[in-house]
Amino acid sequence: LAKTTQPISMDSYEGQEVNITCSHNNIATNDYITWYQQFPSQGPRFIIQGYKTKVTNEVASLFIPADRKSSTLSLPRVSLSDTAVYYCLTTRGDKIIFGKGTRLHILP
Amino acid sequence: GAGVSQTPSNKVTEKGKYVELRCDPISGHTALYWYRQSLGQGPEFLIYFQGTGAADDSGLPNDRFFAVRPEGSVSTLKIQRTERGDSAVYLCASSLIGGPGNTIYFGEGSWLTVV
Numbered sequence: 001l002a003k004t005t006q007p008i009s010m011d012s013y014e015g016q017e018v019n020i021t022c023s024h025n026n027i028a029t030n031d032y033i034t035w036y037q038q039f040p041s042q043g044p045r046f047i048i049q050g051y052k053t054k055v056t057n058e059v060a061s062l063f064i065p066a067d068r069k070s071s072t073l074s075l076p077r078v079s080l081s082d083t084a085v086y087y088c089l090t091t092r093g094d095k096i097i098f099g100k101g102t103r104l105h106i107l108p
Numbered sequence: 109g110a111g112v113s114q115t116p117s118n119k120v121t122e123k124g125k126y127v128e129l130r131c132d133p134i135s136g137h138t139a140l141y142w143y144r145q146s147l148g149q150g151p152e153f154l155i156y157f158q159g160t161g162a163a164d165d166s167g168l169p170n171d172r173f174f175a176v177r178p179e180g181s182v183s184t185l186k187i188q189r190t191e192r193g194d195s196a197v198y199l200c201a202s203s204l205i206g207g208p209g210n211t212i213y214f215g216e217g218s219w220l221t222v223v
Contacts, residue, residue: 043214
């Protein structure tokens with residue numbers, strides 16, 4: 001599975017759009033890109049997954065360029081409750097390997 | 109069930125004791141995973157079951173750690189001769205294996221403290 005690199009931490013303000021970019025230069029043809037969110041004292045929660053181009057659900061959007069070597073998670077109009085750690089992963093239908101994630105802190 | 113269920117939610121044990129942590133996956137999910145998470149770190153892979161068999165146990169740190177899934181549903185993670193360094197949150201997850209793009213669902217974890 002491809003190693004992923006993402007910012008260690010980010011701050012933003014309520015109501016802003018937040019974009020977290022992840023690089024995965026060695027992504028394989030069969031790998032999907034998946035993002036998880038984790039609140040303190042809870043297990044990781046699936047947010048969104050994509051293979052290429054753009055995916056949108058009720059929570060977020062995921063932008064994947066044609067070369068798939070990076071991806072950007074976009075959270076529209078964040079609130080204080082979006083403060084969490086966000087993990088970018090490449091997945092291939094078996095185990096998933098987590099990095100350290102991005103600690104997103106939303107300020108009032 | 110509605111989600112992945114783990115018991116106990118909290119466990120305090122003395123160094124050297126034996127501990128069992130239980131995981132009930134989402135009904136019908138064929139794959140089950142155990143992870144360990146220390147404070148400030150991402151979850152660390154331990155073992156992955158496909159059905160009853162361990163498909164990948166490369167993350168188990170040593171032979172004090174063992175996991176079973178005898179009927180392909182509930183799984184138990186067993187830790188012998190616990191050490192203070194085993195203190196962590198042990199996360200269980202499950203998924204319905206269907207090829208690439210598989211979504212894995214996590215439980216809330218079992219918090220283990222070895223004193």
